[in-house]
Amino acid sequence: MSASNAELKAAIDRRFVLSGERARLLEFVKQRLAETGWNDALYAHCSESFKARGIENVSMDTLLAEFSDHARASVNENIKKELLVQIKQFLDANLD
Amino acid sequence: MIPQADSIAMTLVNTNGHSNGTAEAHSASVYDILNSPDNPTSFYSTDEQRQNFKIASAGCKHLFDMKHQHSIPSNASDRDTFRQTFITAVDYGIAWKIAMSEVRSSGKTDDPVRSKKRKKLNEQLPVPHCTSCQLLSNRLHICLHCNYLGCRSQRHIQQHLKKENHTFAMDFSNQMIYCSLCSDYIYDKELYDLITKPKLLRMYKYLRRGKKSQPQFIDWIPSDSEQTLITTQSSLLPCRGIRGLTNMGNTCFMNVILQSMAHNPLLRAHFLSDRHNYKSCKRKYCMCCEMDKLFEQLYSGERSPYGPCTFLQSMWLSLKELAGYAQQDAHEFFISALNQIHADSKDHSMDDCHCVVHQTFAGLLQSNVTCLKCGNVSSAYDPMLDISLDLLPPEKKKKQITQPLPGDNAGKLGNPLLTSKDKQESPNSDQHQSFFAARRAREANSLTDCLDRYTKPEKLGENQYSCGNCGHTFQAAVKQLSVKRLPQVLSFQLKRFEHGKSATKIETKIKFPIDLDMTPYTTEYGDGSGKHSDKKSHRSSNPPAYNNINVYTLFAVVNHQGKMDTGHYTMFAKHRGQWFKFDDHHVTMSYQKDVLDSKAYMCFYIKKSLDYGFG
Ligand SMILES: [Zn+2]
Ligand SMILES: [Zn+2]
Numbered sequence: 058m059s060a061s062n063a064e065l066k067a068a069i070d071r072r073f074v075l076s077g078e079r080a081r082l083l084e085f086v087k088q089r090l091a092e093t094g095w096n097d098a099l100y101a102h103c104s105e106s107f108k109a110r111g112i113e114n115v116s117m118d119t120l121l122a123e124f125s126d127h128a129r130a131s132v133n134e135n136i137k138k139e140l141l142v143q144i145k146q147f148l149d150a151n152l153d
Numbered sequence: 154m155i156p157q158a159d160s161i162a163m164t165l166v167n168t169n170g171h172s173n174g175t176a177e178a179h180s181a182s183v184y185d186i187l188n189s190p191d192n193p194t195s196f197y198s199t200d201e202q203r204q205n206f207k208i209a210s211a212g213c214k215h216l217f218d219m220k221h222q223h224s225i226p227s228n229a230s231d232r233d234t235f236r237q238t239f240i241t242a243v244d245y246g247i248a249w250k251i252a253m254s255e256v257r258s259s260g261k262t263d264d265p266v267r268s269k270k271r272k273k274l275n276e277q278l279p280v281p282h283c284t285s286c287q288l289l290s291n292r293l294h295i296c297l298h299c300n301y302l303g304c305r306s307q308r309h310i311q312q313h314l315k316k317e318n319h320t321f322a323m324d325f326s327n328q329m330i331y332c333s334l335c336s337d338y339i340y341d342k343e344l345y346d347l348i349t350k351p352k353l354l355r356m357y358k359y360l361r362r363g364k365k366s367q368p369q370f371i372d373w374i375p376s377d378s379e380q381t382l383i384t385t386q387s388s389l390l391p392c393r394g395i396r397g398l399t400n401m402g403n404t405c406f407m408n409v410i411l412q413s414m415a416h417n418p419l420l421r422a423h424f425l426s427d428r429h430n431y432k433s434c435k436r437k438y439c440m441c442c443e444m445d446k447l448f449e450q451l452y453s454g455e456r457s458p459y460g461p462c463t464f465l466q467s468m469w470l471s472l473k474e475l476a477g478y479a480q481q482d483a484h485e486f487f488i489s490a491l492n493q494i495h496a497d498s499k500d501h502s503m504d505d506c507h508c509v510v511h512q513t514f515a516g517l518l519q520s521n522v523t524c525l526k527c528g529n530v531s532s533a534y535d536p537m538l539d540i541s542l543d544l545l546p547p548e549k550k551k552k553q554i555t556q557p558l559p560g561d562n563a564g565k566l567g568n569p570l571l572t573s574k575d576k577q578e579s580p581n582s583d584q585h586q587s588f589f590a591a592r593r594a595r596e597a598n599s600l601t602d603c604l605d606r607y608t609k610p611e612k613l614g615e616n617q618y619s620c621g622n623c624g625h626t627f628q629a630a631v632k633q634l635s636v637k638r639l640p641q642v643l644s645f646q647l648k649r650f651e652h653g654k655s656a657t658k659i660e661t662k663i664k665f666p667i668d669l670d671m672t673p674y675t676t677e678y679g680d681g682s683g684k685h686s687d688k689k690s691h692r693s694s695n696p697p698a699y700n701n702i703n704v705y706t707l708f709a710v711v712n713h714q715g716k717m718d719t720g721h722y723t724m725f726a727k728h729r730g731q732w733f734k735f736d737d738h739h740v741t742m743s744y745q746k747d748v749l750d751s752k753a754y755m756c757f758y759i760k761k762s763l764d765y766g767f768g
């Protein structure tokens with residue numbers, strides 16, 4: 058990435074957070090995930106693995122390494138689309 | 154690098170209205186008392202327990218070492234620096250949270266005063282960003298050894314910890330401590346209780362300023378003489394409160410209710426703090442005494458199941474109609490027990506009762522009847538201890554429920570309540586149609602669906618309502634329920650049993666959430682929005698916010714298996730963050746998934762914003 062690209066990225070990131078848009082989208086995604094039962098399903102998926110290996114042998118880092126791909130893949134496609142639309146709207150409104 | 158403590162303190166002075174110094178240092182905390190070297194050995198059952206306790210209240214052994222380097226003088230300054238850095242980091246994180254929440258609340262209204270304030274806050278408070286990649290949005294963490302601020306998403310914080318041989322970092326957004334030696338987030342109860350929690354409570358209070366007042370509570374700070382009493386006259390006990398109950402011949406209906414009460418944080422706090430002592434109570438067959446005995450038994454440390462026969466006996470004797478209790482319905486027993494505990498409370502009264510039952514369960518329902526001729530609204534209020542929800546009969550589904558009553562012409566009159574609802578449910582495009590249909594099918598049998606139906610406008614029959622405004626003549630009218638005042642503990646009954654000609658049971662699975670936002674069902678919400686029909690859109694656009702006082706969390710579920718008369722009751726309850734399944738004398742560990750997968754008959758929720766250290 059060129060220097061100006063990185064600068065642009067940092068500027069957008071800053072606007073994204075400071076405008077409150079990031080927090081809004083975060084809550085939006087959390088809500089949609091809960092609606093589709095994603096949390097419950099992932100919880101069940103992980104707790105099976107916990108039971109198998111014992112709770113002492115589980116850490117956040119291993120958890121992330123093991124389940125991130127599955128967790129991302131199991132997000133409902135509609136949520137991804139809805140989120141993308143909203144991010145595009147934010148970019149359109151802020152890239153002038 | 155994180156900014157100077159001064160600028161953070163400045164912001165907190167501005168937002169909190171008072172200095173946010175280390176107030177927690179002034180009075181002896183429970184940890185000071187428990188760890189005091191002056192305590193007699195009798196206070197700890199064993200030396201091992203003395204040590205175990207300290208380790209248990211630290212997040213991990215590494216943090217334990219960091220916090221308890223008393224014996225090594227050269228490390229004492231390390232320890233103090235760590236503590237001070239943690240306090241500054243928490244302050245910064247919270248100050249930023251407050252600043253961002255000001256941005257969000259001012260964003261919509263565009264109130265000039267507020268946006269001015271936002272500007273001021275943003276200028277004062279340095280914007281937190283990753284020192285390595287400059288980005289703000291990548292899970293920022295603060296190194297608790299050197300103040301380095303870095304992101305987790307691109308592993309800048311991990312790289313820093315490794316390179317500098319530093320161990321602990323704090324997640325900037327939720328104040329969780331990460332230990333690089335454990336490769337994990339750790340839960341340090343002492344640091345949370347003494348530093349993070351008081352600061353968060355102040356933040357919530359600040360964010361809610363000007364809104365509905367909160368239930369007030371006073372922290373108990375033991376005096377010197379009380380401290381001496383505690384450490385010389387008592388001894389520390391391991392965690393308790395899990396004990397099975399014997400089935401004394403079809404008494405599982407009682408056992409599940411007793412467990413639900415034993416795990417109700419408000420009832421537990423009341424009885425364990427000795428607010429009704431059976432040894433000094435003179436009342437005969439007193440149900441409060443029975444509750445007190447029950448808690449004594451469940452917290453006695455005894456592991457063998459307990460037979461609550463005196464509870465049942467006292468219920469029988471104080472309540473004639475329960476004798477020869479044929480129905481054996483858990484919900485009926487629940488209501489009877491509540492009424493009896495209320496009646497036996499010292500401070501009970503007919504209205505605005507402050508007994509433990511009413512303080513815990515009492516809410517107020519509002520019923521509005523709108524005359525469709527003149528639009529006049531008359532309101533009636535009904536006290537409630539719980540909410541009983543109708544289920545859709547299986548197979549028949551919605552059609553039968555929404556079938557218009559004979560002579561109903563509310564639709565033609567253009568009742569705004571009904572038409573806006575219809576509009577919402579019949580969107581124009583096909584794609585939307587199938588989306589909503591799928592969504593309806595998915596949600597038709599959820600607790601929130603039942604609540605939607607419970608609070609939706611209902612047309613009254615021809616001769617059911619006489620309007621005072623229309624000269625006391627019978628008029629077509631619409632009735633709607635809402636919750637005027639929410640209780641601290643919200644209990645739901647899902648009406649699975651139909652007591653018709655033939656007693657039947659509805660076996661439909663009702664989906665229920667862990668967190669429940671009751672805002673859409675409050676009278677205030679209905680009044681505010683004018684329309685009562687956009688509950689679903691409220692749910693998706695305004696998810697339960699951390700500062701929303703109407704959000705509840707699940708703590709117990711009662712289930713019924715088998716046929717109506719011959720079936721069996723079991724229940725799930727949450728104890729110290731862990732779910733357990735109670736099947737009479739048989740108690741097993743359980744998972745949230747098992748709870749949510751169960752076919753609930755009763756669900757118990759507690760308000761999240763009450764701070765009772767619940768969960
Ligand atoms: Zn970074
Ligand atoms: Zn460092």
Ligand SMILES: [Zn+2]
Pocket residue numbers: 213214215216332333334335339
């Ligand atoms: Zn550790």
Ligand SMILES: [Zn+2]
Pocket residue numbers: 429430431434435436439440441442443497
């Ligand atoms: Zn009594």
Ligand SMILES: [Zn+2]
Pocket residue numbers: 495496498501502506507508509510511
């Ligand atoms: Zn009462």
Ligand SMILES: [Zn+2]
Pocket residue numbers: 524525526527528529620621622623628
């Ligand atoms: Zn009228």
